[in-house]
Amino acid sequence: MAKRTCIFFISLFMVAETVAFSQDTVTVPLHVRAGFDLSGPVMKLVSNDLISYGILGSADINSSIAATAGIRYSSFKSSEVLYDFRSRGLSFTAGVDYNFIKANVSQGKYYAGIGLRYGLSFYSEEAPMLRYTNVWGAGETSVPLEQHTGHFLEITPGVRTQLLPGVTVGWNLYMRLLISAGAGKDLKPVWMPGYGPGTSGMSTAAEYYISISIPYRKVKVYIKPKVRDSEEEETEGENTGTGNTTGTSGFSNRL
Amino acid sequence: MKRLSLILSTAAVTALAMILHSCSVQPCYEDTDPAMNTLLLVSGTGETAKADSLRVYTYRETDTLKFISLRGASTFSVPLDPANDESVFLITLNGVTDTAAIRYNRRPHLVSPECGYTIVSEITGLKTTHNIIDTLIIENKSVNLDGQTNLHLFY
Numbered sequence: 509m510a511k512r513t514c515i516f517f518i519s520l521f522m523v524a525e526t527v528a529f530s531q532d533t534v535t536v537p538l539h540v541r542a543g544f545d546l547s548g549p550v551m552k553l554v555s556n557d558l559i560s561y562g563i564l565g566s567a568d569i570n571s572s573i574a575a576t577a578g579i580r581y582s583s584f585k586s587s588e589v590l591y592d593f594r595s596r597g598l599s600f601t602a603g604v605d606y607n608f609i610k611a612n613v614s615q616g617k618y619y620a621g622i623g624l625r626y627g628l629s630f631y632s633e634e635a636p637m638l639r640y641t642n643v644w645g646a647g648e649t650s651v652p653l654e655q656h657t658g659h660f661l662e663i664t665p666g667v668r669t670q671l672l673p674g675v676t677v678g679w680n681l682y683m684r685l686l687i688s689a690g691a692g693k694d695l696k697p698v699w700m701p702g703y704g705p706g707t708s709g710m711s712t713a714a715e716y717y718i719s720i721s722i723p724y725r726k727v728k729v730y731i732k733p734k735v736r737d738s739e740e741e742e743t744e745g746e747n748t749g750t751g752n753t754t755g756t757s758g759f760s761n762r763l
Numbered sequence: 764m765k766r767l768s769l770i771l772s773t774a775a776v777t778a779l780a781m782i783l784h785s786c787s788v789q790p791c792y793e794d795t796d797p798a799m800n801t802l803l804l805v806s807g808t809g810e811t812a813k814a815d816s817l818r819v820y821t822y823r824e825t826d827t828l829k830f831i832s833l834r835g836a837s838t839f840s841v842p843l844d845p846a847n848d849e850s851v852f853l854i855t856l857n858g859v860t861d862t863a864a865i866r867y868n869r870r871p872h873l874v875s876p877e878c879g880y881t882i883v884s885e886i887t888g889l890k891t892t893h894n895i896i897d898t899l900i901i902e903n904k905s906v907n908l909d910g911q912t913n914l915h916l917f918y
Contacts, residue, residue, distance in 0.1 A: 590879030638871060638880040642796050644844045651871050694872040707875050
């Protein structure tokens with residue numbers, strides 16, 4: 509009798525555990541976010557040569573992909589021995605971010621992923637003074653103010669986390685690929701607003717931003733069950749003793 | 764969360780390194796002097812010629828600028844005057860002197876942020892005397908930093 513009761517309870521525990529972890533969908537809130545870049549104002553305290561203020565927004569399309577857009581105003585001046593250079597303008601970016609963190613872990617709060625964006629920069633540049641020297645002698649000339657439009661691509665690995673409910677902070681690293689500076693081969697900008705050094709085909713930058721995050725919809729996301737071979741299951745069963753593993757659901761306590 | 768903290772701190776260190784790198788002053792290693800390159804050719808055959816002696820210079824109000832003084836040269840390179848739209852060269856080939864006047868348009872060209880700007884030119888025309896020079900023709904009108912041959916000098 510005692511043996512039968514024991515088997516009954518063990519079976520009951522097994523059924524109970526299967527029910528508790530058999531859930532293979534999770535409800536995730538989708539957010540819209542609007543924020544601004546903190547690094548621009550901080551860098552202005554260090555140097556007045558580069559002023560860069562950016563705002564950015566994003567909207568989750570699903571639990572992994574978000575549509576993102578940004579506007580940035582940049583002003584750059586450089587006074588070197590050989591030349592003075594100034595540029596300023598507005599740049600616009602638009603693209604998508606992909607979150608590598610699974611929906612059941614990120615829960616709309618965490619992001620570690622990569623983005624791809626297309627950027628457009630409307631800017632003006634001038635070189636009020638430039639000096640040249642060769643065997644004929646030295647001289648000075650200037651490049652008058654000209655308006656240009658540049659294009660670039662951005663690859664942006666980054667992370668974001670929820671600081672407070674509704675407030676997120678994050679880093680983005682920017683790897684920018686220049687499509688065209690729009691200024692011809694002779695007058696590539698020393699600094700193209702929104703991109704960086706216009707003489708280089710690739711530029712890097714970083715941004716630290718804070719944003720307000722508002723949930724606008726909830727979606728159910730199917731979580732693919734983790735497939736484990738029986739050997740691994742046995743080993744884990746031995747280690748944990750109680751068999752407190754994910755079973756078919758894939759919800760591991762380690763996550 | 765530990766993973767996120769690790770990623771966050773890695774990103775911060777990388778960003779700081781990039782910012783510090785971008786703040787450092789870089790030296791200029793590039794060529795900043797565009798030169799007009801001329802190839803010497805044998806008149807009639809078009810074969811490359813080797814001058815026994817070659818001198819290229821110009822007279823200015825106050826002095827004489829000597830550009831080239833070579834023996835056994837088959838090419839020479841001279842800079843154009845970046846302050847004027849015309850440069851006049853006296854070319855002495857094997858002891859015989861000709862005068863060549865080169866006309867051009869000038870425009871600034873950014874070499875790099877470290878090196879600054881230089882003046883590149885587009886040759887629009889030329890004139891020469893014919894004491895030893897048979898023909899002087901424009902092969903490539905862009906006088907820039909590419910190092911391509913701009914003129915063919917037949918003598």
